[in-house]
Amino acid sequence: MTSIALAANGIDYTYPGEVRALKQLDLTIEKGQRLAILGANGSGKTTLLLHLNGTLRPSAGRILIDGRPLSYDRRSLVALRSRVGLVLQEPDDQLFSANVYQDVSFGPLNLGLSEAATRSRIDAALEALRISHLRDRATHMLSFGQKKRVAIAGMLAMQPEILILDEPTAGLDPHGVNHLLSVLHRLHETGTTLVFSTHDVDLAYTWADQIAVFADGTVLKQGEAAAMLADRELLRTARLKMPLILEIAEALYCRRPAWAAIGPPRSKDALLHLLEQTIGGPQ
């Protein structure tokens, strides 16, 4: 049985004086899972993420950590945030220090680690994001992509069990995206549970184990990535489209219906393999 690390149970949230941002929302995050929260812009994904680390408190419903409802006293929140790390979309919202090294040191020090332990955490986090060469740089002289990596390093240095990233690929160039994905891949292998929000169906499809399809302040459906993204009706309601790989695969199934049984290709390479079989392989 898979164990559920963090869950939202029927949560509602309304920003003061505004429309309801979250409605009757259910979400489960299993330990060791890679979960993508997939939804159009402005659908309330960020609001949901802010609930997952206790920044916002639902007006109805509950957040469950290890199956127990989260309480909102200072102590429980501090405990929650040392286990659940949230990286915001805009790195400037999370970087406050003049240089990279100092900034990354902030989180571990807040956990009460010793100076020596903090220094080794900083080195490891900078190394994990391949930004050791930036350690002495001024934060304000970094590029957007570099700032983003520093913000993630700052969170990694706290070694959270669950790492939540809000639109981690937004604003990154293809190289930056690949780099980020390989960092996340290594993290996943060391057992970190990963959650990220995105509107990029192709990214969610190739990367996530599970997808929660999000629209108008609620999770329409959560389940295995390929199943979610093959559901045209669901995608239309969520104002999303089918991933390119899946779209092409479906077109191929029309010609060779038997292949549908193999299961959909999950990567570009798997799709290429399928295509080669259709047209007879390389000449």
Next chain:
Amino acid sequence: MLTSDGFAWTNRWHRHHPAEKGLLAGGMLVLAVTLPAPTTAPIIIAVMFVTTVLGAGIPAVTWLRLMALPSGFLITSVPFLALSLNFSSGLQVVFSPQGLEVALSVLLRSLAAVSCLTFLTLTTPTIDLVPLLRRVGVPPAVVEIMLLTYRLVFVFLERAATGHQAQIARQGYVGLRNTLRSLGLLVTSLFQRSLERSRRMEIGLTARGFQGELRVLAPKRSISRARVASAAGLLLGVAAAGLVLDATVR
């Protein structure tokens, strides 16, 4: 301010311990103030120029430009020091050679002092001096505000610059009327954005375990004995040269 900050972060000596640079600049400053100006000050200016340009690798033009502004003020105000008022037979403005000597020595002293500070601003990010403040006993809250302000000034300037560019792109600064209106709008929007940003930053910092105290660790930098020794040697050399020269001139 931005040029000097840029060099402070990228010059050849930016990884050196701030105390080493502080020792050199502070020591020279003390010499500039205490030793006879006409002989010592020119030596100090020359030495600081050489260390800044050849040592830390700052372009000479940048050094000159940064020196130019305070020098301009000094040079225009010094002639008045050479004048004195005489009330014995009505009001007389008197120019005395003695006054001129005093004025020149003040000028030289000030220029030498400015050259020391120029060295420090160009080689050391302001923020590197903050841990020193903490050690001296400045309250943590004040230090934290300094740290935050330093970072946010740049975020703010970036915002202001992009906002300004966006307005220019839409002809916001054509004619006086538009200019005034655009400026007003820019200032208002910066206010709102700063507020909004501070709220978001609070969320961002809370996510990182912020509990009311902004504690950070500076990168570990060891003080190099060799560099401290050379700074001390340089100070002694300058002092000796200044004094000897002064004795021979007299």
